[in-house]
Amino acid sequence: MITHTAKRIFEKAVDDYHIKDRVDQPFSNPYDTDVDFLEHLLYRKAWIDTVQWHYEDIIRDPQIDPVAALKLKRQIDASNQERTDMVEYIDSYFLDEYKDIEPNKSATINTESPAWALDRLSILTLKIYHMEEEASREDASEDHRLACQQKLDILLEQRVDLCTAIDTLVKDIRNGDKYMKVYKQMKMYNDDELNPVLRGQNKK
DSSP, rough: OOHHHHHHHHHHHHHHHHHHTTSSSSSOOOOOOOTHHHHHHHHHHHHHHHHHHHHHHHHHTOOOHHHHHHHHHHHHOOOHHHHHHHHHHHHHHHHHHTTOOOTTTTEEOOOOOHHHHHHHHHHHHHHHHHHHHTTTTTTHHHHHHHHHHHHHHHHHHHHHHHHHHHHHHHHHHHHEEOOOOOOOOOOTTOTTTHHHHHHHHHHH
């Protein structure tokens, strides 16, 4: 099942990041595109999400220098675009994988593509990792740890449900009961021609 692979790789990427736990650490993908193409994409996706998770932590520091915050905001924007690009690469993999499947006449479309569902699983992996940290943090109060453990239990249940839904979706696509139709995100804020502020700057 696809989520067995995705869950394993997402967890590996999160664990690997936290060995150094620095947003500026160099990235190295352990999966070869010629041998493990999907694994390569999933690992890269999870790494992007993990770095951005920590970007979001840093930028919420009330004492952050405004110049540093602006630079970090630009990094978050770039990371968001890279995250979207990776989702679309992963969906391209699924489109190619099932391009020869003829949908049944009764086949229906899903509210989200397999890759966007896997995006949710990647973020959920991060939530679980950090909630586990909080639930066992020795310098936190007992009440804090108990509250975090309760949240962790819900997140773990949510992961089971999400994995079941993703595997069902992929199975339905493979069987012709669902069909894929992917729309590009068409983000406008990073585009020099679509963002009126950037377009105005280019005319000066």
